[in-house]
Amino acid sequence: MLNQDAHGRTEDNCARKFESADFDEECTALAQYLLGKVLVRKSSDGQLLKGVIVETEAYLGGEDKASHSYNGKITARNRPMYEPPGTSYVYAIYGMYHCMNISSRGAGSAVLIRALEPMENVESMLKNRMASARSKNKSSEKNARIREEDLCRGPSKLCMSFDITKKLNNIFMPASAELWVEHPVLPSSFVIVQCPRIGIDKCGAEWASKNLRFYIFGNECVSKRDKNCEKLCAPSI
DNA sequence: CTAAGGATTTGCT
């Protein structure tokens, strides 16, 4: 890292950027560590889009039947999951959407970013969402009034708002000037809810039921609450 | 609030 002061802050944005060592954690640990951190996307016009990561999922590879890298399978698509920790894995899903992951320690493991709380340059995110809706022939009338907390409330929504496409696949984020993660300038404390992952029922009950989804309790930008797990994780609230 | 069905590209069998 260049140009950091004693507190790890860089000159221009006063926030420490994630380097290789920050990403080099076991998958479930990284999924939780990323909560409260800031995803940054430098848009084509030079603006910095920023959002706080509020919801993640761990995909372990190997035994994890829900993972694209189940059983150590390597394909053209999932190869970034085997790249060094901090490598982006962006793939297309359901024909029209994208999901973004970050590889972690361990072969074939990665963290899915499921939701962000918009932080800086929200207007640009809204513009990206509307442009994306138009290209998909969605009703632009209603999309013109998307609530701020709904902009990045889901894995594909955040990709639309941040203009994350396959161009940003397989990028080593510690060395990227387009897409990276940084520490918040003012860290906050929060309760983490652990619960089963979303949309993976067909892989079998054993892996579908594991608590590999993590989110910040009470945050309005989380895509789907699990109230049963909230009782266990935040009983006093 | 929950539920169901359609949109539509991509990767893999």
Added chain:
DNA sequence: GCAAATCCTTAGA
């Protein structure tokens, strides 16, 4: 060919 780590719309409780 088929199923997919989703989203949006509409219908109904």
